[in-house]
Every structure is written in structure tokens, then in C-alpha cells.
Amino acid sequence: MTLSRPSAILLGLVSLLGGAHVKAEMKVEDGYELWLRYAPRTQKTSTARIASLVMQGESKTEQIALAELQRGLAGLQGADVPRSHAVGNGSLLVGTPNSSPLVAALGWGHELARLGPEGFAIRSLTLHGRRATVIASQSAVGCLYGSFHLLRLLATGQAVPKRGIAEKPRIRRRLLNHWDNLDGTIERGYAGQSLWRWDELPQKMDARIADYGRANASLGLNGAVLNNVNASPEILTGAYLAKVAALADVLRPYGIRVYLSANFAAPKALGDLATADPLDPAVAAWWKKKAQEIYDLIPDFGGYLVKANSEGQPGPFDYGRSHADGANMLADSLAPLGGVVIWRAFVYQAGVDYDRIKRAYLEIMPHDGEFRSNVFVQAKNGPLDFQVREPFHPLFGGLAKTKVAVELQITQEYFGHSTHLVYLGQLWHEFLTAETYAKGTGSKATGSTVAAAVDGTLFSHTDSLIAGVANTGSDRNWCGHPFAAANWYAFGRLAWNPLLDPDDLAREWVLQTWGSDPRVVETSLDLMKRSWPAFIDYDSPLGLAGVYEKDLHYAPDPGMVDARHEDWSASYFNRADAAGLGFDRTRKGSGAVDQYHAPLPDLFDDIDRCPEKFLLWFHHVPWDHRLKSGRTLWDELCLRYERGVREAAAMKAQWEGLKSRVDPERYRVVLEKLSQQAEDAKAWREKSLGYFRQFSGRPIPAASGAERP
Ligand code: BDP
Numbered sequence: 141m142t143l144s145r146p147s148a149i150l151l152g153l154v155s156l157l158g159g160a161h162v163k164a165e166m167k168v169e170d171g172y173e174l175w176l177r178y179a180p181r182t183q184k185t186s187t188a189r190i191a192s193l194v195m196q197g198e199s200k201t202e203q204i205a206l207a208e209l210q211r212g213l214a215g216l217q218g219a220d221v222p223r224s225h226a227v228g229n230g231s232l233l234v235g236t237p238n239s240s241p242l243v244a245a246l247g248w249g250h251e252l253a254r255l256g257p258e259g260f261a262i263r264s265l266t267l268h269g270r271r272a273t274v275i276a277s278q279s280a281v282g283c284l285y286g287s288f289h290l291l292r293l294l295a296t297g298q299a300v301p302k303r304g305i306a307e308k309p310r311i312r313r314r315l316l317n318h319w320d321n322l323d324g325t326i327e328r329g330y331a332g333q334s335l336w337r338w339d340e341l342p343q344k345m346d347a348r349i350a351d352y353g354r355a356n357a358s359l360g361l362n363g364a365v366l367n368n369v370n371a372s373p374e375i376l377t378g379a380y381l382a383k384v385a386a387l388a389d390v391l392r393p394y395g396i397r398v399y400l401s402a403n404f405a406a407p408k409a410l411g412d413l414a415t416a417d418p419l420d421p422a423v424a425a426w427w428k429k430k431a432q433e434i435y436d437l438i439p440d441f442g443g444y445l446v447k448a449n450s451e452g453q454p455g456p457f458d459y460g461r462s463h464a465d466g467a468n469m470l471a472d473s474l475a476p477l478g479g480v481v482i483w484r485a486f487v488y489q490a491g492v493d494y495d496r497i498k499r500a501y502l503e504i505m506p507h508d509g510e511f512r513s514n515v516f517v518q519a520k521n522g523p524l525d526f527q528v529r530e531p532f533h534p535l536f537g538g539l540a541k542t543k544v545a546v547e548l549q550i551t552q553e554y555f556g557h558s559t560h561l562v563y564l565g566q567l568w569h570e571f572l573t574a575e576t577y578a579k580g581t582g583s584k585a586t587g588s589t590v591a592a593a594v595d596g597t598l599f600s601h602t603d604s605l606i607a608g609v610a611n612t613g614s615d616r617n618w619c620g621h622p623f624a625a626a627n628w629y630a631f632g633r634l635a636w637n638p639l640l641d642p643d644d645l646a647r648e649w650v651l652q653t654w655g656s657d658p659r660v661v662e663t664s665l666d667l668m669k670r671s672w673p674a675f676i677d678y679d680s681p682l683g684l685a686g687v688y689e690k691d692l693h694y695a696p697d698p699g700m701v702d703a704r705h706e707d708w709s710a711s712y713f714n715r716a717d718a719a720g721l722g723f724d725r726t727r728k729g730s731g732a733v734d735q736y737h738a739p740l741p742d743l744f745d746d747i748d749r750c751p752e753k754f755l756l757w758f759h760h761v762p763w764d765h766r767l768k769s770g771r772t773l774w775d776e777l778c779l780r781y782e783r784g785v786r787e788a789a790a791m792k793a794q795w796e797g798l799k800s801r802v803d804p805e806r807y808r809v810v811l812e813k814l815s816q817q818a819e820d821a822k823a824w825r826e827k828s829l830g831y832f833r834q835f836s837g838r839p840i841p842a843a844s845g846a847e848r849p
Pocket residue numbers: 327328369370447451486525526553
């Protein structure tokens with residue numbers, strides 16, 4: 141199976157088989173090609189044609205870049221582009237100063253050095269009297285990234301700007317975190333089974349792994365944690381490491397380093413030692429030996445991701461040791477070999493504080509300054525758990541001496557799984573551009589956004605890391621919902637540059653995924669733009685959180701009580717009672733507002749100034765409290781749910797307008813899912829308002845949702 145151009149079965153065949161009425165040039169597509177379809181553009185562009193490819197380097201990675209350019213240009217330009225040894229008119233020259241004498245002769249060494257090992261430059265220029273385009277980098281991987289960049293420009297109808305392009309990633313480690321289990325299932329995965337076929341590896345390698353690498357490289361992603369954070373110790377056995385090494389060999393030429401989730405108790409669980417105490421020399425020695433074994437097989441191994449003392453996972457607390465003790469012991473085993481430890485901050489030990497969202501900050505902050513230099517503390521974007529909207533985690537801007545990494549969730553655990561269309565670009569943008577005020581207020585605040593905390597510039601860290609919990613699986617279209625691939629895409633592009641505009645990214649993705657028919661493009665973009673606000677409205681408006689049914693996390697069930705843990709109960713989070721709704725985190729309540737830098741605590745603390753999007757997150761609001769709209773909380777809540785329901789219905793109707801403009805299979809899949817989404821929205825409103833009404837005791841206003849937003 142390879143990512144080929146859209147299969148060339150034409151309408152005639154489609155109508156014979158299914159009778160769909162589509163335009164004559166419509167191809168049958170199944171989504172496997174993702175955004176790398178390279179379909180010929182139907183709209184005119186001013187972009188100059190590439191007439192030949194000049195590539196002197198012979199490394200695997202450069203060969204991959206060459207093959208990609210050949211495939212992409214053949215598709216986009218409608219004819220094969222020959223490889224040539226000399227630069228002619230319309231040539232595209234690709235290479236590094238080391239691999240290509242032609243590139244070396246350009247004298248760009250200084251600039252390329254400034255762009256770093258993964259950066260690249262693209263320029264149109266005259267070479268020996270011929271008009272040519274050059275993609276150059278210090279490294280082969282940079283050439284691959286540059287090739288994908290140029291193909292993206294061509295596929296989206298953009299020309300190389302006159303001043304040229306100089307790109308380098310703002311974040312050094314750009315990872316997918318796969319929550320894949322060794323039995324092939326995926327925790328919170330909604331697109332089939334794991335891509336890694338552990339039972340067949342290492343003897344048999346699925347050709348799809350290279351396509352996975354290719355899709356990631358097209359975005360600039362350069363790392364993958366292969367297994368679930370709820371880690372099976374077995375992944376560290378010799379038998380599994382051989383499988384991991386085989387995958388690493390396939391992914392390496394795409395610039396992807398492999399990382400593993402490590403079970404903290406592995407030395408004990410695998411039967412080698414009686415303890416996993418991080419301060420026991422035998423334990424440290426076990427991990428040192430393990431690290432050496434891994435690096436012998438995988439010389440560029442990235443490191444360990446660790447979920448410790450969280451949700452039943454083992455960790456240093458089991459031996460009375462601290463987070464820093466645990467992380468540092470592992471870090472010391474990896475440091476001489478070049479690996480890092482990614483220590484998750486998704487920790488919430490009962491007893492630390494009644495308010496669950498305060499606990500990670502309270503557990504981790506006292507250790508700021510104790511962690512080794514090859515440790516990252518990886519926090520989720522918000523202090524709870526990938527909810528539909530959360531204020532940023534106060535560890536961003538809080539931790540100063542520790543490198544803080546962020547974990548975003550691409551897979552839609554709380555966003556309707558692979559059934560609802562929800563584009564997450566705006567959510568991530570809101571988060572990344574949030575001001576932490578770590579450097580004070582006013583002009584001093586400049587540069588203290590969450591993005592600056594993550595890319596390391598806020599506190600001058602030289603290494604940086606961003607991770608996205610992957611939504612990929614064995615489904616033919618990779619992510620289950622055709623539009624879910626947009627979230628993989630947007631995450632990858634934001635990992636390269638967190639300041640990119642989510643609307644621009646949506647446009648890029650749509651043009652490459654659905655083609656350039658203006659009606660299809662504008663409708664798809666509109667759907668994506670409306671999808672997150674709509675989802676918030678019919679799922680968790682006004683800062684509600686944790687409203688979900690037990691374990692599954694699909695539909696809301698705000699009255700759900702989980703006997704296992706109070707802080708797994710929906711009612712614990714929304715605290716609906718006769719007085720009102722929401723969690724009081726003001727200074728009169730849990731005081732969580734004070735985990736932020738001024739002026740945020742005062743802002744969040746004041747019910748009249750707190751942004752309404754976080755109102756029920758920070759306040760227990762009386763049912764008759766007036767909101768900015770002049771409506772009471774109860775009326776506003778009803779309106780929001782109703783508005784969400786209307787939006788979901790409108791999204792479906794909008795898509796129906798694209799029948800005959802979109803290839804039949806992808807059209808059908810999206811329509812089916814949007815229909816379910818519209819039905820769910822109604823049911824979710826009923827369920828939620830039905831529950832809250834028992835407390836508000838007020839009627840649901842008849843015309844609550846008459847207007848569209
Ligand atoms: C929660 C998920 C759970 C994960 C956990 C985590 O429900 O499946 O194991 O986060 O991130 O969101 O560790």
C-alpha cells in the first residue's frame with residue numbers, strides 16, 4: 141500500500157457501481173492520500189512550472205525527497221518531470237552544501253547554518269543565466285521539509301515570494317504521542333487498530349509505516365512515542381525492542397526519532413529486581429543497562445515518556461521519593477547517550493487539595509530547579525484533561541528553571557470521537573497565544589505567551605518539546621473522520637511554528653484535501669470555523685467541564701457519579717445545586733485563581749470581569765445572575781445549548797449543498813457523520829438541560845435559540 145495519486149477511476153465506473161451523480165472528472169477517493177493528493181488544480185495559478193529536477197545527493201532522505209517531488213509535480217502539473225544533472229531553465233535544484241557541489245557553489249553556508257539542522261531556504265533565482273528554484277538546507281531532512289513546503293505552496297496556488305523563504309522550526313522536538321497498546325488496541329483511539337503490528341514485527345514491515353513517516357515529515361513532525369502512557373513493561377524487553385528498532389529504521393529517513401513510554405516499575409515488573417526504588421543503586425544500574433541496550437539497537441533513540449503516580453501507574457511515590465528523584469534517575473541513564481525524559485504533569489494525587497485542577501501545580505512546582513537538564517515536564521494544555529475549553533495550565537509561565545513541554549490531544553476523546561466534525565486549530569491557537577504574564581504586565585509581558593514558555597524563549601531554554609496525542613489508526617482514511625485529518629495537519633504545522641494562524645492552516649488543508657472548487661473550499665472552511673464554537677455550545681458552554689458519561693467520554697451525563705473517585709464524577713465538576721452552577725475556584729472557594737501570575741488572579745476572581753468563556757470554570761454562579769447579554773445564567777445556558785443544536789443542523793445542511801462537488805465516497809462518509817452529530821447535539825442538550833433543570837427549577841425559555849450566532 142503506498143500513497144498513490146487519487147485512483148483514476150472515472151465517473152462512468154462510479155455511476156455503474158453506485159449511481160452517484162458527480163462531475164465527469166471526479167475521482168474515487170477514500171482519504172488514504174490525506175493532504176498529499178497532489179490533484180491537478182482546477183483553478184488557474186500564476187506559479188511557474190518546474191521543468192526538471194536536479195538532485196545530487198544520494199542519501200535515503202534525499203531520495204525520498206526526490207521521489208516526493210517527482211510524484212507531487214507529476215500530479216500537480218499533470219506531466220512527469222525529468223531528473224537532470226545540470227541546471228536548465230525551470231530547474232528545481234535541491235540539496236545540501238555537503239551533498240551537492242551546485243548548492244555549495246551558491247555560498248549560502250552562513251545563512252543555512254543560521255537556519256539550523258532542520259531549517260531550509262527556498263529561492264527563485266538566475267543561475268548561470270537560467271531561471272531556477274533552489275531548496276537548500278544544512279541537512280537532508282531539511283531538504284525533505286523544504287520539498288514538502290514547496291509542494292504545499294504549489295498545491296495551494298501560492299508562488300515562492302520574491303524575497304524567498306527561510307524557515308526553521310520554533311520548537312525542537314515535535315512529537316506524536318501514540319496511546320497504542322501492545323495488543324493492537326488504542327486507548328482513546330477512534331480510527332481502528334494500532335498502525336504498529338507488533339505480532340508481525342520485526343520480520344514483516346507494513347508498507348503503511350513509510351506512509352505514516354511521509355505524512356509526518358510533510359508537516360515537520362520529528363518524533364513519535366510509539367506506545368501508551370499507561371505503559372506495558374514488556375515494551376522494554378529484548379523481543380519488543382527489536383520490533384521498535386525495525387520501526388525506527390523505517391522512520392529515520394523521514395527525520396523521525398522514536399521514543400517509548402516507560403513503565404516506572406519495569407525492573408520489578410519484568411522480574412529482574414525486587415524493587416523499582418529510584419534511589420536504589422541496583423535500580424539505577426538496571427536502567428543504565430537498559431538504556432545501553434536500546435541505543436545499541438537504535439542509536440538515535442529519543443527517550444522515555446513517563447506517566448508516574450497517576451491513575452494507578454507506579455512511580456517514585458511508591459518508595460517515598462519525589463517526582464524529581466524519579467525523573468532524574470531515568471535522565472541520568474539516558475544523558476550520556478543523548479536521550480531525554482519526558483515526565484508527565486498529569487498527576488492529581490488525592491489529598492493534595494480538594495480541587496483536582498490545583499494538584500499538578502502543587503505537586504510539581506516545589507521541584508522547579510531540581511530536574512536534570514535532559515528532563516521535560518510535559519503538561520496538558522489545561523489543568524484538567526483536554527476539555528472543550530480550559531484556561532491554560534499554570535505550569536506554563538510557572539515553571540522557570542524546568543523545561544516545560546505541552547501535550548495537546550489530537551484524538552477527539554472529549555470532542556465526539558471520530559463522529560463529530562470539530563476542528564481544533566482555534567482551540568490550540570487560543571491556548572498558545574494566551575498571555576501568562578510571567579514577565580510582569582504591560583510592555584514587560586511581551587514574550588511571555590504560552591508559546592514562548594513552550595518554545596523555550598520565555599526562560600531561555602535551548603531545548604523544547606510539543607506533543608500531540610495522535611488520532612491515527614488502521615482505518616483506511618487514517619483518522620476515522622475525513623475532517624479529523626485536519627487536526628493532525630494543524631497540530632503538525634503548529635508544532636513547527638505555534639504562531640501560525642489556524643484559519644490559514646485550515647485553508648491549506650482544505651485546498652490540498654478537497655481541491656480548489658471555491659464553493660467546496662469556502663463551505664469546508666466555514667464548517668471548520670463554526671465547529672468548535674458549536675461543539676462547546678451543545679456540550680459544555682460557559683466554561684463547564686467534566687460533564688461526560690463514565691469511561692467512554694462521548695456523550696454528556698452531567699449527573700454521573702463515579703463511585704471509584706469523587707473527582708471522576710461529572711457532578712463534582714459542575715456542582716449544580718439549587719443555588720447555581722459551576723466550580724468556585726475564587727479566593728472564597730478553592731483559590732485556584734491564585735496559581736496564575738497577576739493580573740489574572742484578580743480578573744478570574746471577579747465574577748463580573750471573568751471572561752464568560754471561563755465563567756463556570758471559576759465561579760459557582762447563581763441561576764439568576766445576569767450575564768453580559770442581560771440574560772440570566774439559566775436563560776443564557778439554554779440559549780447556548782439551543783444555538784449549538786442549530787449550528788449542528790446547519791452544518792449538515794451546508795455539507796448537503798456540496799453533493800456533486802465532492803467525490804461520492806468522502807461526501808457520503810462526512811454526511812453520515814454530520815447527521816449523527818446533529819442528532820447527538822439534540823440529545824446532549826436534552827440530557828444536560830434535563831439534569832440542570834432539576835436544580836434551576838426554571839422553565840426552558842421557548843424562544844431561547846431563535847437567533848443564529
Ligand atoms: C485521560 C484519558 C485516559 C488517559 C489519561 C492520561 O481518559 O485514557 O490515560 O488521560 O492522559 O484523558 O494519562
